[in-house]
Amino acid sequence: LACFVRAPQPVQVWLDHISVEITDQVAVKTYHCTFLNPNARAVVGGVCYMELEPGARVHDMSVVVNGQEAQAEILDVEKANAVFQQIVKEGGSPALLEYYGNQLIQTKVPRIDPQGTVTVKLRYTTLLEKKDDLFRLQVLNTNPKSDMKALKSASVRVAIRSQLPIKNIYSPSHNIRIGEQEDWDVVVTWSEENYLPKEPFVLYYQTAENPVDASLLAYREAGEEGHFMMMVSPTMGRGAGAIQEADILPKDVVFCVDTSGSMIQAQKLEQAREALRYCIKHRRPGDRFNIVDFGTGVRTLSRQGLVPFTPETRRAALKHIKNLAARGGTAIDDALAVAVSQIGQSDRLKMILFATDGLPTIGERSPQAILDNMAQRNQDDIRLFVFGEGYDVNAKLLDLLALNHRGDAEYITPQEDIKDVISRYFDRVGSPIMTDVRVEIEGLSTQDVLPRRIADMYRGEQVILYGRYVGAGRKTVRVSGNFRGETKTFTYELDFPEVSESERNAFVPRLWAGQMVDFLMNEIRASGKEDPELVQEVTYLAKRYGIVTPYTSFLMVEETCNEPLSTQTKNFAAQLRGDGKLLGKADGYLGVWNAKQQARSRRATNGASTAMYQQATEALKQEGRDATAMAAIRYVGNRCFYNSGKVWYDSRYDVTQETKVQNVEVGSREYLELLTAQPNLAKYMAQGDVVVEVRGQWYRFDNQKRG
Numbered sequence: 001l002a003c004f005v006r007a008p009q010p011v012q013v014w015l016d017h018i019s020v021e022i023t024d025q026v027a028v029k030t031y032h033c034t035f036l037n038p039n040a041r042a043v044v045g046g047v048c049y050m051e052l053e054p055g056a057r058v059h060d061m062s063v064v065v066n067g068q069e070a071q072a073e074i075l076d077v078e079k080a081n082a083v084f085q086q087i088v089k090e091g092g093s094p095a096l097l098e099y100y101g102n103q104l105i106q107t108k109v110p111r112i113d114p115q116g117t118v119t120v121k122l123r124y125t126t127l128l129e130k131k132d133d134l135f136r137l138q139v140l141n142t143n144p145k146s147d148m149k150a151l152k153s154a155s156v157r158v159a160i161r162s163q164l165p166i167k168n169i170y171s172p173s174h175n176i177r178i179g180e181q182e183d184w185d186v187v188v189t190w191s192e193e194n195y196l197p198k199e200p201f202v203l204y205y206q207t208a209e210n211p212v213d214a215s216l217l218a219y220r221e222a223g224e225e226g227h228f229m230m231m232v233s234p235t236m237g238r239g240a241g242a243i244q245e246a247d248i249l250p251k252d253v254v255f256c257v258d259t260s261g262s263m264i265q266a267q268k269l270e271q272a273r274e275a276l277r278y279c280i281k282h283r284r285p286g287d288r289f290n291i292v293d294f295g296t297g298v299r300t301l302s303r304q305g306l307v308p309f310t311p312e313t314r315r316a317a318l319k320h321i322k323n324l325a326a327r328g329g330t331a332i333d334d335a336l337a338v339a340v341s342q343i344g345q346s347d348r349l350k351m352i353l354f355a356t357d358g359l360p361t362i363g364e365r366s367p368q369a370i371l372d373n374m375a376q377r378n379q380d381d382i383r384l385f386v387f388g389e390g391y392d393v394n395a396k397l398l399d400l401l402a403l404n405h406r407g408d409a410e411y412i413t414p415q416e417d418i419k420d421v422i423s424r425y426f427d428r429v430g431s432p433i434m435t436d437v438r439v440e441i442e443g444l445s446t447q448d449v450l451p452r453r454i455a456d457m458y459r460g461e462q463v464i465l466y467g468r469y470v471g472a473g474r475k476t477v478r479v480s481g482n483f484r485g486e487t488k489t490f491t492y493e494l495d496f497p498e499v500s501e502s503e504r505n506a507f508v509p510r511l512w513a514g515q516m517v518d519f520l521m522n523e524i525r526a527s528g529k530e531d532p533e534l535v536q537e538v539t540y541l542a543k544r545y546g547i548v549t550p551y552t553s554f555l556m557v558e559e560t561c562n563e564p565l566s567t568q569t570k571n572f573a574a575q576l577r578g579d580g581k582l583l584g585k586a587d588g589y590l591g592v593w594n595a596k597q598q599a600r601s602r603r604a605t606n607g608a609s610t611a612m613y614q615q616a617t618e619a620l621k622q623e624g625r626d627a628t629a630m631a632a633i634r635y636v637g638n639r640c641f642y643n644s645g646k647v648w649y650d651s652r653y654d655v656t657q658e659t660k661v662q663n664v665e666v667g668s669r670e671y672l673e674l675l676t677a678q679p680n681l682a683k684y685m686a687q688g689d690v691v692v693e694v695r696g697q698w699y700r701f702d703n704q705k706r707g
Contacts, residue, residue, distance in 0.1 A: 002099045002200075003033040003120070003142060005109055006087065007046030011035050014117055016142045016154045018201075023161045025130060027137070031122040037112035044112045048120055049083070052103035053129075053138060061124040063107050070120075072107040080104040084682075085675065088667050093688075094703065095144035100675070100682030132495070133208050134168075134215045136504070140201035146687050148196070148630060155191035156201050159184040164207035165241030168215045168231040168462050172507045173199040175607030178236065178460065185239025196630060199609050202504075211235065211247075212434060212457070214479055216494040218469075219505040219638065225447075226469045226496060227509040232479050233462030234433045243459050247484060249432045250286035251349040252306055255279060256339040257324075258356040258389070260295040264326035268357055268389060271418035273321050278423040279353070280317045282430060283309040290342045291320055294335035296328030296362050305342045332356060333364035333373055336401075340377045347482070349435045349456060350382045354401070355422065357389035359587060367397040374401060381436075383407045383456070385429065387422060388592060390414055395595035396586035400526055406453050408603065411596040431459035434488075437481040444496060445470040450515040457481070464605055466512040472498035503680070506638035511608050513545035518602050521551060525582050530573055539569045544651050546633050546640030548612065549601065550594035551575065551582055553619030556633050561642035564654045593622075609635060636683050641690065647700070648690040657698055661691060666703040674699075 005011040014036035021028045037044045048065075052058065054077050063072040075083065084100050087093075105122065112118045129136045140156055156174070159181065160166060166186050169178055174190045181187045188203060206215040212234050220226035235241040255276055263269040276291065283289060288306035293299050301320045307313045339352045364370055374384075384405035386398045389412045402409040412421045434457040449467035457463050475496055480489040500506075520538045524531060542552040543565070554560055554571055563571075576583045580590025597618055604611035616629035625632075634641045640651040664671050666685070675681060684692045689703040 002051035002102070003031070003035075003048065004096060005035055005044075005046045005048050006083075007044045007109075009037070009039050009042045009044045011037055011044055011046065011112065012149050013142050014152050015119075016140060016151055018139050018156045020137065020139065020156070020158045022128060022137075022158065024163060025128050025135070026125065027128050028125050029123065029139070031139075032119060033122070033142070034117050034119045035109065035112060036117050037114060039114055041114050043114060045108075045110045048107050048109045050105040050107075050120070050122055051099050052105060054102055056103065056126055059125045061105075061122070063105070064121040065107065065109060066118050070107045072105055075104040075106055077101060077103055081679070085672055089672060091667060093144075093147070094666055094685050094701075095146040095688065097675070097682040097686040098144045098146070100686075101679050132215075133164075133213075134204060134206050137203040138200050140197075142197055144686060145197055145199075145630065145634065150194050150196045153191070153193050154195040156189070158188040158203060160186045160188070160205065160237070162207050162239060164209060165211075165235040166205055166237050166239060167208055167213045167235055168204070168206040168233045169236055170204045170231060170462070171202060171606045172204075172511070173202045173607065173609050175610055176203070180238045186237035196628070198613055198630065199635075206231075209241070210490055211241065212479065212483065212490050214477055214490070214492045214494065216496070217505045217508055218496055219500050219503075219508040220472075220497050221638070222499050226472070227512045228465075228467055228469055228496060229508045229511060230439070230465040230467075230477070230494070231462045232437070232439070232457065232465075234457060234459065236460060243431075243433065247433060248284060248459065249349055249435060249482065249485065250284070250288075251351060251432060252343055252346065253279075253287065253289045254292055254306075254339045254342050254352045255289065256292040256294070256335055256352055256354045258295075258330060258335075258358065259293045259324050259326055260330045260358055260361075261327055262330075262358050262392070266414060268418060269324065269326045272355065272389075273324060274419035275355075275422035276321045277318060278419060279426045280314060280321070282423075282426065283314075284430065285309065288348075289313075289317075291317060292335060292339045292342065293324055294331050294338075295326070296331060298331060298334050298338045300338065300342065305344060329362040330356065330358040330360055331362035332360040333370045334362070336370070336374055337377060340374075340382060343380060343382055345380055347485075349432050350380055351385060351407070351429065352382055353385050353387070353422070353426070355387040355389060355418070356393060356398075358392050359394055367394055370397060371400055371404065375404065378405055381406070385425065386410070387412060387418075387425075388595075389418055391589045391592045392587060393592060394587050395591045396525060399522070399595055399599070403522060406455070409595070409599050411592050411599065413592075413596070428461070429456075429458055433457050433459055434481045434483045437463055437479065439465060440478045440480075442476040442478070443471070443473075444475045448512075448516060450512070450519055452519070462605075466508075466515045468512065469496055472496050503637045507609060507635075509638055510545045510547075510612075510635065510640070513541045514547050514601065514608070514612070517541050517547045517549065517552070518598065521549070521582055521598075524576070528583065530576055530583065532573075535573050535576075536565075536569045539572045540565060543568060544640070546612065546616075546635060546642075546651060548616040548619050548629075548633065550580070550597050550619060550622060553616075553623055556616060556619070556642055557623065557625070558632070558642070558644035561644055562649055562654050564656055634687065636687065639684070639692070641687060641692075646689060646704075648687045650690075650692045652693055653691055653698070661698040661700050663700050663702055666701055671701065
């Protein structure tokens, strides 16, 4: 829901709190929107508008203004568009064009005292949009992003009850929390103080009978290849088809922890003990485990290898943990060798949780040799999850150990608690539902599908695949893996569009590009050398889609964002070496900080858009620039825009296109005619002074001449 007041003096949204209760397909939406009159003296009254998606059918609507029932009218798309055009024609901000093409609910706000507030409560019932078995909800499209005005607070709560099992809960826009509450199968929540709007809140979820099911989000423009995002998950929540204890696969786990002399600093060893205690106390019946600790030498809890989880082994493990002492050097290679040797051949999920705070100082010290040795030893597809503690670790070594062995790397800064990070991670991977997952798509040509090796599936999470495709139509998809102790295949029919009907899934190509940039940079990093083709592809994708990493942040700064690709490729190549860079020194503060940012970006699923802005903000800080990401880069539909000289430039623009740009003044007759003829331009026009390419023509919508 977008909400704004049209008044003689500025009025802004101050609070926006939304509750949605969904039973099967019926949604009851309640909005509490508080407006602030920031003027010191003027009493302001006006007309309040609240957004409705086109085609939405509303029942039982009520509008309350400061506790009093108010009259309200629904304006259809044509009437709503006329309101927006009139605002711009009269010299108002084009920012409101972000809402162009939607219906509006209109009501009067008679009086807001100076620096006072008024609260509008809107409640109505509607049917959720549904395609096949995938539902979509959009709310919280508040304060246009180009206005750069923060709300004091905002929140969304979505409670879902369904007769069918719920799967694949996903938000591309916000970092949601998924929980359970009495009387509801699933409750999704999000909240933020001092919230700067970036995207509407969008939520997808699926209902399906299969114990494991797949859903697809795809986007394709005419004449272009398509991009897809496939989600596969078990049932989520406490409702129909809820995961039972018998559905969780048993696993073999070795906890391999650094107890070298440096672990005595900053209570790191005590935090590591607490992390181990947590993991031991949260083992599942049927699991087997062992503990390997290392300094100069390597020790184990059990010399006979893995032990079952029993009261006796639990007591022995807790005693072993209590007796851990920090001493000696760091024998990483020896420790990994012993950890692998503890795990025998079996059909179980096998994993090592490896934590260290230092560089290899005992035994094999060459990072490449350690990687090669681990590759030779791991013949049983053991997953390796790695935790780097502090800044004295080799981030490249730890990243590649994890990525080469179907795991993940996490970096724990001195300000973070080791126990909190490791226990939270163990909760994630502690309940495997399906392992050795494979996906086949029949009758469709796919390219650059990532990740190359699909992750295991855990309770409460989904596996996500990103890729490009050629061809179209309804295709058979088969997902197979180890489910409930046997090889199981699930078959689905999913629709890959030839041309997308709307831009609702326009974020998908950007998410694919983010995964591709990460993959290519790791290929460069692993090879240890500059590959011209990979360097150019990373530069192109990062600039085109706005993929800001610690290594590509130079692309977004206004001095360089409009340079030709050839120049930017040379700039990227020149930045490959040096402390903390892809081909430079991998330890120390900068190396670990960069690796931590990349790991966070790699794991981002829910709230991927927010994560991209967050990473851009961090990159600006690293560049020493005092600016927010929203002031430098914006994601609009399938486009990315960079700010240079207070003008927003389409990421596909460079200085060689300057002579091709047609100037159109904002609010002019030509401007309004273009808006009427091509309504899809509205979201770009909303950025204000913007240079954008549409159907082969470059335009500059010039807002500066209006003052």
